[in-house]
Amino acid sequence: MAEITAKMVAELRELTGLGMMECKKALVEAEGDIKKAEEVMRIKSGNKASKLAGRTAAEGVVAVFISADKKTGALIEVNCETDFVAKDAGFVAFANAAAQAAAESTAADVAALADVKTASGETVEDLRKAIIAKLGENMSLRRFVRYQTAGQLAAYLHGAKIGVLVDFAGGDEGLGKDVAMHVAASKPVCVSKDQVSADLLDQERKIYTAQAAESGKPADIVAKMVEGRINKYLAEVTLLGQPFVKNPDQTVEKLLAEKKAVVNAFTMYTVGEGIEKAVVDFAAEVAAAAKV
Known part of the structure; x- marks a missing residue:
């Protein structure tokens, strides 16, 4: 040999x-x-x-890719097991490569994205396995969204843990970034009040009606109180109704009107959102190991 x-x-x-x-x-x-x-x-x-593959991956990063013409882009969440690995340059590079592949392909979901070739010529899955082998943690592509627009795209990343992609028209790139940053800070659920689901509104209305009825006021006054609460709720959960984070005296709707711009859509991802993390009792583990 x-x-x-x-x-x-x-x-x-x-x-x-x-x-x-x-x-x-x-x-x-x-x-x-x-x-x-x-x-x-x-x-x-x-x-x-x-x-x-069976180990919980609830840490990670949000990565974004936007084409040079600002017309095509993708936002992706890539998970790993520990925050230490989430900060590794190789892991971050993998997430960025996956974001670019998502933007430049027609993959409909993460399963299809795995087979897409990246800029290096390797598939996303090849890169995933390679970085797993190098860093020794389970990693997964959790979700992504792709935008193609006649307007333009802008993004904001907050420490790689929160990412926002905005589709807008009018204004300029600076406005788009400001709106994306606002979304990350204020967390609206949709762009405008007509996009709030009827079921959600009915649920809120029932709660407010029950609360207002306890006041003992006449029915017409109760109805006005309920509608006032609903309008306040809509302002809180919609992008257009919220006070602009950089100027609370101005709503986002007024800011966009001033800039002759509109927001068509946005997506926000927060790393690990909705993933149940395992709670590890290290003291118990050490005690159990000592008995062996």
Whole structure:
């Protein structure tokens, strides 16, 4: 068998980005054949990815890609297990590559996105398995949205944990970024009051009616109180009704009118939103290990 030199290990590490010991083991298994060793590691990285698949991935990043002409873009959430890995440059690069692939493809969901080739020529799934093998954590593409518009797109990322993509027309790029930042800060559920679901409004109206009825006021006064509460609620949950975060004396609706602009749609992702995180009792784990 060929001698496994430090130079061979370094070369394989450069090719794969994996640890030295893993590279040395692969070279031994491949009897010093670097190409074969790389294949061995790719196979094993796929196996490693599947073994980790059951572990909860509730940390991660939100990444965004917008084309040069501002007409096409995508927002994506990519999850991992720990915040430490979420800050790794390789993991962030993977998320950015996935965002670009989502924007430039016609993939309908994350399952289809996995097979899309990235700018490097590898598929999104190939990159996912490679970064899992390198960092040793389960990682998943949770969700993405793609926008194509006749207007333009703008985005805002808040520490990679909150991401917003806005489709708007009129105004300028600065306005789009301001609106995206406002969405991240104020968290509206939709653009305008006509987009609030009837079921949600009925539910709120029932609650407000019951509360107002306890006041003992006449029915006509109660009705006015309820409508006042509904109007206040609509202002709170709609983008257009909210006070602009940079100038609370002005609503977003008035800001857009001033700039002769309209917002067609927006999407906001918050990392780990809705994912139930496992609570780990490290003290109990250590105590159990000590008994073994």
